Structures are given as structure tokens and as C-alpha cells.
Amino acid sequence: MFPLANFSIEAAANFRSLNVSSRFVRECRQRFSTSRSLNADSYDVVVVGGGAGGASLSSVFAKKSKSVAVIEPNAEHYYQPLWTLVGAGIVNYNKSVRPMAAVLPKRATWVKDKVVEFNPKNNTVTTEGGKQIKYEYLIVAVGIQMNYNQIKGFPEAFETPGVGSNYSKLYVGKTTEALRRFKGGNAIFTLPSTPINCRGAPQKIMYLADAYWTNTGVRSKSQLHFYTSQETMFDVKKYADVLTEICTQRNLNVHFKRNMIEVKPDTQEAVFEILDSPETPKETVTTHYDFLHVVPPMSAPDCVRHNKDLVDAAGWLDVDKDTLQHKKFANIFGIGDCTNLPTSKTGSAVACQIGILQKNLMQVMAGVKPTSVYNGYTSCPILTGHNKCVFAEFDYDKQPAETFPFNQAKERRTMYIMKKNVIPKIHFHLMLNGYWQGPAIFRKIFRLGMA
Ligand SMILES: Cc1cc2nc3c(=O)[nH]c(=O)nc-3n(C[C@H](O)[C@H](O)[C@H](O)COP(=O)(O)OP(=O)(O)OC[C@H]3O[C@@H](n4cnc5c(N)ncnc54)[C@H](O)[C@@H]3O)c2cc1C
Incomplete structure (x- = not known):
């Protein structure tokens, strides 16, 4: 094998005069035109x-x-x-x-x-x-x-017990640690008022914590609270209805229109502004925590914004x-x-x-006007417990766009396996290699080609 990367095109041309095959020269040219960079x-x-x-x-x-x-x-x-x-x-x-x-x-x-x-x-x-x-x-x-520093007390609060965040490689391990150490009391889960990625993730960890603490016997000694800046549990009514029902059944307390602005690790208190309060500055409410899962305010990266x-x-x-x-x-x-x-x-x-x-x-x-149209398809597999998942799929109009020929708003084990075992493989093996553009083709097959 020739170490092509170390050759110049001129060197390749000299090889030609030495009767080297034209295919070899072509390969060199091709190689160097793709790496002219x-x-x-x-x-x-x-x-x-x-x-x-x-x-x-x-x-x-x-x-x-x-x-x-x-x-x-x-x-x-x-x-x-x-x-x-x-x-x-x-x-x-x-x-x-x-x-x-x-x-x-x-x-x-x-x-x-x-x-x-x-x-x-x-x-x-x-x-x-x-x-x-x-x-x-x-x-x-x-x-x-992730703008953790826009909440007063962060990121320093991560150095104190009971505080974690799944939204960062630095702090996701702290969630696990806090979950395992929790011996009962007030567990708080937040969702901020800025746009964030995966709007379902702030509540997924609450359902999984609920299941974990039920298994370890801690649940009966604890109160779980979801403080969300939103006014419903989910943007799409079909799934919001199911999630609201789950929260009621499992005694998960939901506080709408609440945005965390400060944490006081010394006293283990979190401060929330009440978003629909008519006052300026907005009225606040302070609550004690023994476990805190925080989702930070987010923005486009600085180089863009x-x-x-x-x-x-x-x-x-x-x-x-x-x-x-x-x-x-x-x-x-x-x-x-x-x-x-x-x-x-x-x-x-x-x-x-x-x-x-x-x-x-x-x-x-090719000098032509672009014609392909994105319909806003997105999905959110909401893990609602160990081995349970509501698999939300929807479009720009917040209308369900489900792939499978059954009601995906129902909690299912198959959808949990899909989220935990199948989709990561699709990501690493298909998508990153340029072979996956979403499940539209399967939706068509399952619906026998009908819309
Ligand atoms: C806890 C959590 C749960 C989630 N759950 C789900 C889920 O269940 N289903 C789902 O579909 N999605 C989920 N998501 C969302 C999903 O991970 C993101 O939407 C997706 O990764 C976005 O892809 P992206 O290419 O836009 O950004 P990313 O995948 O974040 O990639 C951005 C890249 O840009 C690089 N970068 C940043 N700044 C610069 C710069 N200045 N110069 C050069 N490079 C830069 C970064 O290093 C990074 O590698 C979840 C996310 C989180 C955090």
C-alpha cells in the first residue's frame, strides 16, 4: 500500500512518467481534491x-x-x-x-x-x-x-448533597448519587421558562425517581413536586391528559407557572418566581428540598446568539x-x-x-430553489416508570404523528425497550452514518400507505 496521504499531486505525476498506471494517478488526484482543504x-x-x-x-x-x-x-x-x-x-x-x-x-x-x-x-x-x-x-x-449560572447559587450548589442534573455530562452522575442517598422528605424537579431541549426529560426523571423510591421503600416517606414554567404537562393534549392522570394517581404534586431563580444550598431551599403573578418584580415562593433535580435555562450557544x-x-x-x-x-x-x-x-x-x-x-x-418541506416532526419517549413509556410523536401543529398502529399515549413496555435499547442503536449505527432520516417510512408501511 502506498501512503497516499503523504504524496503530492506533482509526485503522482512524476510517477506517471515512470509508467505508473493512470488509475493510480486518478486516485491520487481524487484523494487530493477531497482533502485540498x-x-x-x-x-x-x-x-x-x-x-x-x-x-x-x-x-x-x-x-x-x-x-x-x-x-x-x-x-x-x-x-x-x-x-x-x-x-x-x-x-x-x-x-x-x-x-x-x-x-x-x-x-x-x-x-x-x-x-x-x-x-x-x-x-x-x-x-x-x-x-x-x-x-x-x-x-x-x-x-x-446550558446556562446554569443564570440561577443564583449555581453551579456551586452541585457541590452540595442532594442536587443533580441530567442535562450535563458533569452533573448527571450527581443525580444518581442524590437519588440513592435520598432517605425521604421533599423531592423537587424543575422545568425552566426558556426553550429547552427535550421538554419531556424534566418530568421523566420524576417518574423514574418515583419508581426507584417505591422499590427501595423511601417513597412512603417523601413528597414529590414538579415545578414547571408551563401551564400544562405537555404541549400535545392527547399526551398531556395521560400524564396529568398519572400524576394524580401517583400523588405527584404539580405546580404550574413556577420558574426557579435561586437555590440556597446552606438551608436547602429553592426560590421560584410565580410567572402569572401580576406584580413587578414577580412574587416568589420558597420551598425546602432534600433532593433537587434542576433543568437550567438554555439559549443558543454564544457564538450564534x-x-x-x-x-x-x-x-x-x-x-x-x-x-x-x-x-x-x-x-x-x-x-x-x-x-x-x-x-x-x-x-x-x-x-x-x-x-x-x-x-x-x-x-x-445545483442552483435550484429548495423544495423539500419539514413538517416539524419530533418525538419524546416519556418514561413513566421502570418498564413503562408513553411514546409521544407530533408535528408543528401539535397533532400526534404516531408511527405504530396502536395508541402510543398508553404506557407500554415495548416503547420503553424501544427508547432504552433500540433508538440508541439507530443513533450510533444508522443516523451517524447518514442512513436514518426518521421513522416516516415505517409509519407509511404500518398504515398501509395511507396518511
Ligand atoms: C437529558 C436529555 C434527555 C433527552 N432525551 C431525548 C429523547 O428522549 N429523545 C430525543 O429525541 N432527544 C432527546 N434529547 C435531546 C437531544 O439530545 C438533542 O435534541 C440533540 O442532541 C440535538 O442535536 P444537535 O445536533 O442540535 O446538538 P448536539 O447533539 O448537542 O450537538 C452539538 C455539538 O456542537 C458542538 N459545539 C457547540 N458549540 C460549538 C462551537 N462554538 N464550535 C464548534 N462546535 C460546537 C458541541 O460540542 C456538540 O458536539 C435529550 C437531551 C437531554 C439533555
């Missing part, structure tokens, strides 16, 4: 972020013989949906992690750096390491930013809700949690967006 820091497609959306789309475009660079600072890729089960002590954290080098496509260049500035007017991005990288087409897939050319008034990447194309810059597309797509921010939404973005970007590359 190594010298020029200029690529056909630059993908910013190597998470669910970024890694999958870089696989898609690397297969299409484009020169692709993925800019991603992390050495590891995380499958975050498993963190609910990690926090609950059911799945080992290592199952949610893969080395980044193993999930990014071999034919793409991994720039292990962080984007600090987008310069959409001259088609470049600037990295923390001081590189300027040029692109013809840009895919922004930087996910969402501080770029006025790229974002909407709320600071999210401003893309067309049908085509995922940026509203101002035709050669920029966005996917996933960092965008202002008006649907629930989930990995399953990302899967569906991959197919739409791929087709539309290919059309733009």
Missing part, C-alpha cells in the same frame, strides 16, 4: 458541531464526494437521550459516549477547534485557535447552551421553518437545537431534519 482551509461544506445533526450530515455530504470539514472541539460525542436513564441509575454513562474520531466520517476533515465567530458576509468562520476557515456552504449544528446577522429577536439561528435554509444567507443551513424551528428540540426532530436539509442543500448546490 488540508492546505487551504477552504471547503465545499463546513459543518459546525459534531453532535447528532452535525456528525450525521457530515457523513451524508462526505459520501457525496464533497470536501467536508467538521469543526468540533470535543474529543467525545454524546448520545444525550440516554442521560435520563443514566441519571436514574439504569444505564451506565459509558453507553452514551463514543470517541468523536469514531463517529465522524473518515472522508471529512475534523478541525478540533471551537467556532468563536461566524462571518457570513465573507463565507468564513473564525476558531478559538485563530483559524479562518472558508466555506461554500455552511451547516450550523452547534446544539444548545451574539451574531446579529444570523439570529432572530430571541437569539436563535433564524432559518426557514419549511426548508431549514437561513433566512438571509442562502448558502447557510441550520439544524437541531440551535435553530428557531418552532418544534420541540429533540434528536428525533434532528433525524427528520437531516433528510430535508440534505435534499434542499443539494438543490441549492
